[in-house]
Amino acid sequence: MTPATRLDLDPDQAPEPATGSWLERRLPVGRALRREYRDYPLPRNLNALWFFGAFAVVTLAAMIVTGICLALHYTPTEAGAFDSVEAIIRRVPSGWILRSVHMAGASCFFAVLYVHIFRGLYYGSYKAPREVLWLSGFVALLMVMATAFFGYVLPWGQMSYWGAVVVGNAVAAIPLIGHPLAGMLLGGDAPGAATPMRFFVLHMLCGGLICAVLFIHIAALHVTGSNNPAGIEPRSPADTLPMHPFYTTKDGVGLCLFLAVLLGLAFLAPALLTEADNYLPANPLLTPPDITPEWYFTPFYALLRSVPSRLGGLLLAGAALAVVAAVPWLDRAPTRSARFRPLARPAWFAMAASFLLLGLAGSHEATGFWLWLGRLAGLYWFLHFLVLLPLIARIERPLPLPTSLA
Numbered sequence: 140m141t142p143a144t145r146l147d148l149d150p151d152q153a154p155e156p157a158t159g160s161w162l163e164r165r166l167p168v169g170r171a172l173r174r175e176y177r178d179y180p181l182p183r184n185l186n187a188l189w190f191f192g193a194f195a196v197v198t199l200a201a202m203i204v205t206g207i208c209l210a211l212h213y214t215p216t217e218a219g220a221f222d223s224v225e226a227i228i229r230r231v232p233s234g235w236i237l238r239s240v241h242m243a244g245a246s247c248f249f250a251v252l253y254v255h256i257f258r259g260l261y262y263g264s265y266k267a268p269r270e271v272l273w274l275s276g277f278v279a280l281l282m283v284m285a286t287a288f289f290g291y292v293l294p295w296g297q298m299s300y301w302g303a304v305v306v307g308n309a310v311a312a313i314p315l316i317g318h319p320l321a322g323m324l325l326g327g328d329a330p331g332a333a334t335p336m337r338f339f340v341l342h343m344l345c346g347g348l349i350c351a352v353l354f355i356h357i358a359a360l361h362v363t364g365s366n367n368p369a370g371i372e373p374r375s376p377a378d379t380l381p382m383h384p385f386y387t388t389k390d391g392v393g394l395c396l397f398l399a400v401l402l403g404l405a406f407l408a409p410a411l412l413t414e415a416d417n418y419l420p421a422n423p424l425l426t427p428p429d430i431t432p433e434w435y436f437t438p439f440y441a442l443l444r445s446v447p448s449r450l451g452g453l454l455l456a457g458a459a460l461a462v463v464a465a466v467p468w469l470d471r472a473p474t475r476s477a478r479f480r481p482l483a484r485p486a487w488f489a490m491a492a493s494f495l496l497l498g499l500a501g502s503h504e505a506t507g508f509w510l511w512l513g514r515l516a517g518l519y520w521f522l523h524f525l526v527l528l529p530l531i532a533r534i535e536r537p538l539p540l541p542t543s544l545a
């Protein structure tokens with residue numbers, strides 16, 4: 140008789156149908172997928188804002204597929220980068236739509252992520268026990284930001300070049316390590332011959348790392364389960380629904396609408412969200428009158444330019460992100476959802492408005508009104524996270540919570 144193995148003794152191993160059972164007993168992927176995706180219980184009251192995680196996954200997949208196709212035709216050299224992107228648009232079969240989807244996809248990715256994050260902030264999805272889930276999402280955001288920046292430089296247009304100059308200068312302002320770090324990144328004191336290849340490698344590398352971080356993000360989500368608009372944990376099976384067919388169908392409808400927007404942008408208005416200056420080849424001798432990043436970086440760009448010191452601006456932009464990472468420890472109120480928090484709710488709206496105003500300020504020249512708007516909105520952003528959230532947690536009297544989701 141063969142000795143019993145762990146596989147034979149494990150009480151979790153229900154008998155499998157004959158077909159495929161040999162592999163399933165040795166690598167129970169089918170069982171894990173069924174448990175984690177088909178039968179996975181989700182709170183029954185999730186609203187449309189819970190679509191956005193799925194939207195982010197689909198956008199990431201679209202970015203990877205179109206990105207690989209584009210990479211096959213891209214030339215990562217100073218002399219060849221701009222022309223190779225022109226060739227992709229004009230001569231490579233279907234190249235124009237691949238590039239359009241990749242560009243519109245970048246904008247949609249950020250739009251989706253910002254809604255995803257602000258939804259989490261509204262419904263308190265960052266609170267215990269979901270801190271690791273929150274932090275893994277935050278790391279994914281940083282990776283997406285880095286990937287977007289590296290990718291934006293690749294076409295080697297005017298904005299690509301001068302964007303790299305601005306970021307290179309900001310990195311160089313870091314004490315001690317700044318100069319060597321900027322030199323390593325750009326391959327010299329300014330963007331030049333070595334830059335496109337370095338950014339190409341980093342762009343591909345970060346794209347892969349996002350997938351790894353996403354794996355941790357989803358694993359952490361499946362440990363704690365999803366939060367929901369009421370912000371209370373499901374208390375009985377009646378409070379939940381299996382993912383399939385309920386949420387697969389619902390998310391499917393949302394995905395159709397989302398894809399209509401993404402493809403609508405890609406087919407009908409590919410230039411809507413980009414800078415016209417980036418269709419001019421990079422010219423180190425001609426500084427554009429106003430160097431503006433893509434819309435999704437403008438809130439942080441406003442902070443970067445809100446003080447006269449480069450290092451100060453960099454610290455402010457970094458701190459604006461760091462407070463988001465730290466929110467599980469800044470907001471100690473036991474009630475999660477802002478629906479039941481009479482003070483945290485209006486504070487959330489003011490904080491969201493301050494982010495929009497920062498974005499608006501960052502898309503204008505940093506003088507006069509726009510400079511001051513950026514400064515005030517930035518001040519409110521920090522006030523919200525560092526002062527209001529901890530204070531509200533102490534003084535607020537939340538409304539009574541429902542007793543069940545059903």
Ligand code: HEM
Pocket residue numbers: 188189190191192193195196199252255256259262264265269272273274275276277278279280283349353356360364365366367
């Ligand atoms: C590559 C980027 C990201 C992807 C692909 C992604 C994907 C997902 C997915 C599929 C879900 C489950 C569905 C949902 O709740 O919407 C989810 C949940 C969640 N994500 Fe993300 N996410 C990303 C970035 C982030 C970021 C930047 C944060 C916050 C800093 C974050 C925080 C959360 C939280 C807290 C949940 C649980 C929400 C709840 O149950 O209420 N995620 N994410």
